[in-house]
Amino acid sequence: MTDLSIDIAGLRFKNPVTTASGTFGYGEEFLDFMDVGQLGGIFVKAVTGKNRDGNPYPRMAETPSGMLNSVGLQNKGVTHFCREIYPRIKNFRTHLIVNVSGSTVEEYVEVAARINELEAIPAIELNISCPNVKLGGMAFGTVPAMATEVTAAVRKVYGKVLMVKLSPNVTSITDLAKAVVDGGADAITLINTLLGMAIDVNRRRPVLSTITGGLSGPAIKPVALRMVWQVHKAVHVPLIGLGGIMNATDTIEFLLAGASAVQVGTANFIDPTVSLKIISGIDDYMQKNNFKSVSELVGALNTD
Amino acid sequence: MTDLSIDIAGLRFKNPVTTASGTFGYGEEFLDFMDVGQLGGIFVKAVTGKNRDGNPYPRMAETPSGMLNSVGLQNKGVTHFCREIYPRIKNFRTHLIVNVSGSTVEEYVEVAARINELEAIPAIELNISCPNVKLGGMAFGTVPAMATEVTAAVRKVYGKVLMVKLSPNVTSITDLAKAVVDGGADAITLINTLLGMAIDVNRRRPVLSTITGGLSGPAIKPVALRMVWQVHKAVHVPLIGLGGIMNATDTIEFLLAGASAVQVGTANFIDPTVSLKIISGIDDYMQKNNFKSVSELVGALNTD
Amino acid sequence: MHFQKVIRDLTVLSNIRLNDRHFVLDLMAPDPLPTMLPGQFAQILVEHSPHTFLRRPFSIHNVDYHQNTIRFLIQIKGDGTRNLSTIKEREILNVIFPLGNSFSLPVTGKVLLVGGGCGVAPLLFLARFLNQNHIHPDILVGFRTKKEVSEIESYAKYGNVQVITDDGTEGEKGLVTDHPVFQKERLDYRKIYCCGPEAMMKAVAGLARFHGIDCEVSLENTMACGFGVCLCCITPTDKGNERVCVEGPVFNTNRLNWFGS
Amino acid sequence: MHFQKVIRDLTVLSNIRLNDRHFVLDLMAPDPLPTMLPGQFAQILVEHSPHTFLRRPFSIHNVDYHQNTIRFLIQIKGDGTRNLSTIKEREILNVIFPLGNSFSLPVTGKVLLVGGGCGVAPLLFLARFLNQNHIHPDILVGFRTKKEVSEIESYAKYGNVQVITDDGTEGEKGLVTDHPVFQKERLDYRKIYCCGPEAMMKAVAGLARFHGIDCEVSLENTMACGFGVCLCCITPTDKGNERVCVEGPVFNTNRLNWFGS
Numbered sequence A, B: 001m002t003d004l005s006i007d008i009a010g011l012r013f014k015n016p017v018t019t020a021s022g023t024f025g026y027g028e029e030f031l032d033f034m035d036v037g038q039l040g041g042i043f044v045k046a047v048t049g050k051n052r053d054g055n056p057y058p059r060m061a062e063t064p065s066g067m068l069n070s071v072g073l074q075n076k077g078v079t080h081f082c083r084e085i086y087p088r089i090k091n092f093r094t095h096l097i098v099n100v101s102g103s104t105v106e107e108y109v110e111v112a113a114r115i116n117e118l119e120a121i122p123a124i125e126l127n128i129s130c131p132n133v134k135l136g137g138m139a140f141g142t143v144p145a146m147a148t149e150v151t152a153a154v155r156k157v158y159g160k161v162l163m164v165k166l167s168p169n170v171t172s173i174t175d176l177a178k179a180v181v182d183g184g185a186d187a188i189t190l191i192n193t194l195l196g197m198a199i200d201v202n203r204r205r206p207v208l209s210t211i212t213g214g215l216s217g218p219a220i221k222p223v224a225l226r227m228v229w230q231v232h233k234a235v236h237v238p239l240i241g242l243g244g245i246m247n248a249t250d251t252i253e254f255l256l257a258g259a260s261a262v263q264v265g266t267a268n269f270i271d272p273t274v275s276l277k278i279i280s281g282i283d284d285y286m287q288k289n290n291f292k293s294v295s296e297l298v299g300a301l302n303t304d
Numbered sequence C, D: 001m002h003f004q005k006v007i008r009d010l011t012v013l014s015n016i017r018l019n020d021r022h023f024v025l026d027l028m029a030p031d032p033l034p035t036m037l038p039g040q041f042a043q044i045l046v047e048h049s050p051h052t053f054l055r056r057p058f059s060i061h062n063v064d065y066h067q068n069t070i071r072f073l074i075q076i077k078g079d080g081t082r083n084l085s086t087i088k089e090r091e092i093l094n095v096i097f098p099l100g101n102s103f104s105l106p107v108t109g110k111v112l113l114v115g116g117g118c119g120v121a122p123l124l125f126l127a128r129f130l131n132q133n134h135i136h137p138d139i140l141v142g143f144r145t146k147k148e149v150s151e152i153e154s155y156a157k158y159g160n161v162q163v164i165t166d167d168g169t170e171g172e173k174g175l176v177t178d179h180p181v182f183q184k185e186r187l188d189y190r191k192i193y194c195c196g197p198e199a200m201m202k203a204v205a206g207l208a209r210f211h212g213i214d215c216e217v218s219l220e221n222t223m224a225c226g227f228g229v230c231l232c233c234i235t236p237t238d239k240g241n242e243r244v245c246v247e248g249p250v251f252n253t254n255r256l257n258w259f260g261s
């Protein structure tokens, strides 16, 4: 038997396979398909200060080995989350981590402070890919100083494990990683979606109502792996890697590149049980290659 | 009959379909397969000041709907190009455009000045994705001031059509586009490859000798389209779009997003004759949709 | 009402080509099928199609609980459906089902089913279901042309079928709303169930509304997951943005914003 | 020497499974085949395989100019070859060929062909070609185990075949270099042609060099285009980085940097 458990900033995960925010709902929709208690963790979908309707339809376009979405953080706000959702899911036997989003530093702080009070939530993941409404719509995650600022502000009110999720749409991912570590991040998730676009030539219109949207799926895996590897060399906090993971092999690639855990995103849409298959696939790989603990794989890429 | 010809900075292309640098050699290898004179143009592979051996093997990794390469500008240098290659290809009945690369401003200028003397070459394409050896390896194409500087320096010695090819690995592609227009670019090509990585889990090693490499193919098309559209709104020089084009539909998407012409890259490896199929596919589309001139399609995306 | 959703490898029992653009797939499950209702759909995984990344949603056309078979009526649109059209007997398809809500239980009185093109798919199951509930519906099906008219005998088992074609090569000529059943004096239905292209559903819903008839439609939408987690498939309703794959695909047209506010 | 390269839709004439991991494809052209030589290869497009983006290179195993057929011997490695292994008669494959250089024209005197596993593919065509040039080669073929030993009769038509298996279940036991032909006193060949896994080719090349025998190998490599434009497939030679798909795949081992400098 191999040891799949892994420590991330003092939090023990039973295995390194978690599900990505926005692709797993609150986990409830998966109960028909699987025992969610077998997952390393669930990153529940983005929670903002107030209710958000999200963007108009159409919100999705299929692309080669991927998809674009422009859901736009649709959710009923933090109060609804705490009152309605949390009681329904708090007994799932896995780490529940809330993806915290906002358009101002104040909104991030408000949501983080409210989530801090929920006993069964051991960590949050700050989603800093959102445009900062006060600073002309430039995303928090694209300017290092802004990234440090929002992380530090949340750090003040949030006492548990603070993860920050980075956007890949930047010239230097390592600058952003260092910026959030400076702000007090305990761990870094990467990557969020690449900004992309799809066009319908028959209608001569963008497919998405928002014109551009976020690209996810296997198409982005090479970029995601590269960023995990670059950040792994640049900072000393644990990393959670994602982007196009479809199977155990993809997952092991992220671990080797330096991720301590992974998130499965778009793949959940194609096979809702894929995470469990990945967990057993990692175990197979470790047995075949004589690894005892999954932590031996983390950053074990041989580059000489 | 539709009119497929298009003007780019005063240069008339017989149609908007050209082939991308590094994916079409010097055109000679395609003579068995097709009449290259039917192409709008050929962007020949990168030419540098001196001979370059390129990177060690392995230089290629297949990825979902794409591939990574780390060829590394292998070529025999500008003198060899002018003496040996140019005489062999100068009578191809299509626009031959040389992709000019370097590691210092001086190298770009030297190569551009030499190519300026070749009568049958009506334009060059500056490839500013290369790392600047004098400035710590940061690519010319990622820092606007550096991009302006190298463009302006080449502008001084190069009298014909000056195109600059941008790297997508930046936070703001429009800043870079404006920078090269400031430097005197007549047209902008976008995009070059996305920086990515592939890992072999059996050997626990990177697949590429250089660890990271350039991602091309359909996987990057959504990102490329988004950048063409953003730049089309931001600057007023003609654009040449590329990234993942496999067929006429993809091409029309780029034209609608704002490109005046396209380059076909990785697709040449899969079907060496694909460019000719694309040309006739555009004609079909125009006939079906009652367009007379291909220029009517450029930027014709309806976004209200 | 919660329907247990399952992921199953189903075996292709038959793949019958109806015409150039349509085919019927019968899939068989090894174990008993879960309960499903008309209007629900399935998400089919299309392997071997390089241009089909996500699953493809298809309405349940019919179910046979005795033989453990489930039937789909599919129109060839792009790579995914083209690929499915070539699948052979004994091959395996991975399917998630049943998904979404269903047409609401029938009221007493006359009801009309209106289907256009491939939108007829859920109506066969619905007609049978109404029949089991002692309702003999009127069924109006529209096709482009005679060559595409199909399965009329199947519908005829459960109701009075009328056909209309765009080009008049069979039945009446015109769009479904041109059909005599929509003449004012005959519009004495308690309910209209409609499925087809959005423009058609809007036209039918408009007539129904004008005559004060309850109308339910089955919406199409681009779906990534099909089971409620991606929020890609929303439609604006009186309750805000609702998911077509969970709160739909069947909506009472009074709840949609089709008629302005 | 320039070989006219063509892109053709070829029809699958037969797909014969040799064992768990190997199969032989016969493809037929509608028009006369271009001239090709042993050592050259083809790039096959694998459709219907979502994980196969680029073409796949395979050596020409044999050619029949009268019947316009070309044969490939293929080992199942990943998705692309697995997909090809299921292709049926009459299906179409798009193929670019002939690509690359060829084994050099034979010298007089004894020659040895050494193939390991799937590396035997180009050697059948080569053996036939040598035969046509009045050379009767010794042919040593290595396999993992008896079950994988195949096509021995085909080789036997053109030379003296000897078999060695890793597990000794047929012929000698061990790696090809363990075979008695490599015993010093018997190594009186003028030339050795070798194709197989790189480690095997290096071992054979080392022995050949030690005994002063000319040795040609056919290199594998990851290829994007296969016809010389991408520069992905280079190998270091005495002339710098050369393209395996154009200047190769066959190289005289003296030109490679296998033995240090």
Ligand SMILES: Cc1cc2nc3c(=O)[nH]c(=O)nc-3n(C[C@H](O)[C@H](O)[C@H](O)COP(=O)(O)OP(=O)(O)OC[C@H]3O[C@@H](n4cnc5c(N)ncnc54)[C@H](O)[C@@H]3O)c2cc1C
Pocket: C041, C052, C055, C056, C057, C058, C059, C060, C072, C073, C074, C075, C076, C077, C078, C079, C080, C081, C082, C118, C121, C122, C219, C220, C221, C222, C223, C224, C249
């Ligand atoms: C709830 C529901 C039930 C459906 N029932 C049936 C049915 O019973 N029979 C039938 O033939 N079709 C049905 N459809 C439509 C069917 O899903 C699409 O025709 C199919 O997904 C097209 O796939 P493709 O790969 O062939 O085409 P593509 O090449 O992907 O696209 C062709 C066209 O179909 C549209 N489309 C693509 N993917 C989807 C998607 N996931 N959802 C909706 N539209 C899409 C595209 O916008 C495009 O215009 C249903 C759709 C929904 C949402």
Ligand SMILES: Cc1cc2nc3c(=O)[nH]c(=O)nc-3n(C[C@H](O)[C@H](O)[C@H](O)COP(=O)(O)OP(=O)(O)OC[C@H]3O[C@@H](n4cnc5c(N)ncnc54)[C@H](O)[C@@H]3O)c2cc1C
Pocket: D041, D052, D055, D056, D057, D058, D059, D060, D073, D074, D075, D076, D077, D078, D079, D080, D081, D082, D118, D121, D122, D219, D220, D221, D222, D223, D224, D249
């Ligand atoms: C000149 C040449 C001639 C060849 N002749 C034969 C032959 O006659 N019979 C035969 O069975 N095989 C031959 N091969 C090897 C064959 O091309 C690969 O086994 C095949 O491409 C694997 O494809 P796949 O999709 O099944 O495997 P993948 O899943 O793509 O990969 C499986 C393994 O094969 C390697 N591989 C993948 N793509 C290539 C590629 N384009 N070139 C080389 N290696 C690759 C990968 O590194 C990996 O280790 C030849 C290769 C070359 C370069």
Ligand SMILES: Cc1cc2nc3c(=O)[nH]c(=O)nc-3n(C[C@H](O)[C@H](O)[C@H](O)COP(=O)(O)O)c2cc1C
Pocket: A020, A021, A022, A023, A045, A046, A069, A071, A073, A099, A127, A165, A191, A192, A193, A215, A216, A217, A218, A220, A242, A243, A244, A245, A263, A264, A265, A266, A267, C230, C231, C232
């Ligand atoms: C439909 C959809 C909704 C998403 N919503 C969120 C979100 O609310 N917050 C967030 O941080 N990331 C969100 N993401 C991004 C994913 O969590 C993930 O970073 C991205 O999809 C890349 O991983 P993948 O390729 O495995 O899907 C969303 C992605 C998709 C496809």
Ligand SMILES: Cc1cc2nc3c(=O)[nH]c(=O)nc-3n(C[C@H](O)[C@H](O)[C@H](O)COP(=O)(O)O)c2cc1C
Pocket: B020, B021, B022, B023, B045, B046, B069, B071, B073, B099, B127, B165, B191, B192, B193, B215, B216, B217, B218, B220, B242, B243, B244, B245, B263, B264, B265, B266, B267, D230, D231, D232
């Ligand atoms: C093998 C290979 C070599 C390339 N060499 C060059 C080069 O020398 N100069 C350059 O500007 N771009 C080079 N590129 C980038 C392409 O020109 C093009 O920008 C990129 O591949 C995206 O287009 P595609 O997806 O259509 O291939 C190369 C790409 C590939 C795949």
Ligand code: FES
Pocket: C222, C223, C224, C225, C226, C227, C228, C229, C230, C231, C232, C233, C234, C243, C244, C245, C246
């Ligand atoms: S398709 Fe994902 S929520 Fe409906």
Ligand code: FES
Pocket: D222, D223, D224, D225, D226, D227, D228, D229, D230, D231, D232, D233, D234, D243, D244, D245, D246
């Ligand atoms: S594979 Fe492209 S040059 Fe050899």
